Amino acid sequence: KNCVSGGPAPDENSSMSRVMCVSAAAGVLSSSVEQKIYVELNETVPCVRLLNATHQIGCQSSISGDTGVLHVLETESDLDWILSSGPHPPYMVIMETAFFNRSVMMRMKNSSRVAGVAVIVSKTGLADNFSPHTTCPNQNTGVYSASYGSDLANCNVTMWNPLGNGLSYEDFAFPVFALKDENQTQVIRKCYQDHNLRVNGSAPQYPLCAMQLFSHMHAATDTVTCMRRTDLQNRFSINPEVLCDPLSDFNVWTSTRPLNNSAKGHAANESVVIAATRLDGRSFFWEQAPSAEGTVSGIVTLLATIQALSPVTQEAPPPRNIFFSFFQGEAFDYIGSSKMVYDMERNDFVIDLNNVHSMLEIGQVGLRRGRSLWMHSDPRKLSLFSHPSVSQPLPPSSFQRFLRVRGIPGLVLADHNTSFNNRYYESLYDDAENLNVTYPPDLSPDEQLVYETDAAKSLAEVATLVARSLYIQAGGEKKNLNNITADPKIWFLHQHVSDCVRLLWFLGSGPPQFYIGLGPRIHGPVHSVTRFVQYILANLTGTVTNLTESQCQNPSEVNTENKDLFSYFWVSGPASVNNTGEPFCRSASVRLSKAVSPAFELLEYGSPNYSIIPQSRWKSIRARIFPMLTLGVGVAVLLLSLLVTYFISSKAELLFSSARETPATTY
Amino acid sequence: MNLERMPNEEKLSLCRRYYLGGFAFLPFLWLVNVLWFFKEAFLKPAYTEQPQIKSYIKKSAMGLILWVAVLTTWITIFQHFRARWGEVGDYLSFTIPLGTA
Secondary structure (H helix, E strand, O other), X not given: XXXXXXXXXXXHHHHHHHHHHHHHHHHHHHHHHHHXXXXXXXXXXXXXXXXXXXXXXXXXXXXXXXXXXXEXXXXXXXXXXXXXXXXXXXXXXXXXXXXXXXXXXXXXXXXXXXXXXXXXXXXXXXXXXXXXXXXXOOOOOOXXXXXXXXXXXXXXXXOOOOOEOOHHHOEEOOOEXXXXXXXXXXXXXXXXXXXXXXXXXXXXXXXXXXXXXXXXXXXXXXXXXXXXXXXXXXXXXXXXXXXXXXXXXXXXXXXXXXXXXXXXXXXXXXXEEEEEEEOOOOOOOOOOOOOHHHHHHHHHHHHHHHHHHHHHHHXXXXXXXXXXXXXXXXXXXXXXXXXXXXXXXXXXXXXXXXXXXXXXXXXOOOOOOOOOOEEEOOOOOOOXXXXXXXXXXXXXXXXXXXXXXXXXXXXXXXXXXXXXXXXXXXXXXXXXXXXXXXXXXXOOHHHHHHOOXXXXXXXXXXXXXXXXXHHHHOOOOHHHHHHOOOOHHHHHHHHOHHHHHHHHOOOOOOOOOOOOOOOXXXXXXXXXXXXXXXXXXXXXXXXXXXXXXHHHHOHHHOXXXXXXXXXXXXXXXXXXXXXXXXXXXXXXXXXXXXXXXXXXXXXXXXXXXXXXXXXXXXXXXXXXXXXXXXXXXXXXXXXXHHHHHHHHHHXXXXXXXXXXXXXXXXX | OOHHHOOHHHHHHHHHHHHHHOOOOOHHHHHHHHHHHHHHHHHOOOOOOXXXXXXXXXXXXXXXXXXXXXXXXXXXXXXXXXXXXOHHHHHHOOOOOOOOO
């Protein structure tokens, strides 16, 4: 090294400060360089991995993301380009809605040239039907098995979901994301059109637009393996990695006469009619489940029923109690109902199976043809009706879980006779439009809130029927029946729940999603939909008390209140002209009960009797697009920079000599 | 440590120590022994201690080859069949890769 004379100290300082300045500038510039290269896509929804006793389903990406050259799949020739003739595999497929079906996805699955799929979610080009669920939902966890009604099992008699393509139950080795935001899709399309379009049949040249999807899932193989590995991690690892979590949330239940919540097991002198519906749904993508016909029609009908019954059951209470229950997790092998039945069997619930007189379940009731409504019963047990010609099994319903342990008389109400009327069962497209909810075009949002759509009127009819039937079934007198009518305005609950609930809790924008999720241990507070139904029920059936906030939170201190029979909610009042929205305490006999599969409590992870579907865990899920250069360019840049460095260092004296020539001093 | 400047008796004792040490499940000692003393044993002109050094080197080399064969076989089998062994594979593993079988 040459020891060039440093000169006086200020020169050194200035060169040091120059170096620091450059490196600081480089630091600032480097973060914005990343922003100049990558465009993060925020409005995407992944497909995640779920497990069951024998398989893994869902999608998986590589641990450092999957990268591919963008290609928009709009025509059949695009499909050939991606799968066989395109020169730049692997491709990241931007799939138009029309191509998201089983045949295309299976071809993608079997090809090694596909790095991932991003599906554009829109109504344009949507096929007439799309159901990613299986054709026979929950076929192994219902009541029909080899030992009971084997000729009725596995949908031998009626295929309930014939339009189902089973995509949700396939295992994909590449990530599949859904693009829900139209603006973001435009950005992607523009990148594709600027760089990746074929010109006159010849391949596009580099630089090409590429996309990278990250959705690496921890879980693999099946539930038993995953839970075993989680167990090993928890016992032997310093930083345990959890691989999967059981699906869990809460059921919501209430009753016309309050039940003592602290007395578990058989309730003396209680004969109960159960009215049930489901609270959840699912789709191919994570946490997306608008489930309008599949779930919301049932929820709204049961809420309207409860509202219709509450005045009459106060004035002229029927001899039997009516127990209303909203079961969570029914899409995944009846999580909520199996848990409630399990608790009833072990005397761990407020009532047990000996208290149950009969059961009425509300299935999918939103798409009635004309004014018809169908009642389904189990052909083996026809205690309510005697119809020897009936030989069709029950549709998939929570009632089947009760029948597995006890021959309770019961019915399932539905808008379909044989197969579902729902052409978008358990999919992203089962939304308000699927239920034909339409408003006249000139209504303001407030007017829409109280407008009675045809769908609302139809559900109100069903609710009136259910309410009157329940009253009679509970032993009430026929003369009170005319007073029981459901109000069609209850429909506002679904259509405007996003506005309504945003006032009370922060749910985010868009319609509510009914996916069960992972429960309060992992996911924060109780699932928003569960909480929503709980509070609506408290509003419909509860009474206002004049307790203070601290009394509301500790009602056992107040001797007029009974926290065994009621739960107490501190809520803010409605804001209106003559009411400032003061908070107050409401008491209602509405409770939550845990909905997690009994298999996870029994630690029987391979159990064929209960749901054993956990959801995988992951570290990060994101998507981004960027322009891609060839490796050759990168290598060329590297060689060039080496050459330049060599050249500069060999001519260093010439280039960097100072103006003043001072004699060299050695240090 | 420069072997050039060592007397032959010290070279022999060093070689013997490495040879004996390798029996304590330390095949790398044998590898070092072979590589270090190869020139001494086979390429230098003969001296009194050289036949003994040669025999130690040969025995170290045989032990080394045996270890390499055993380890390669076991590692290949484990990497190939771990996923298929299910529970046993998981209990044998120190770290299990996430997200794959």
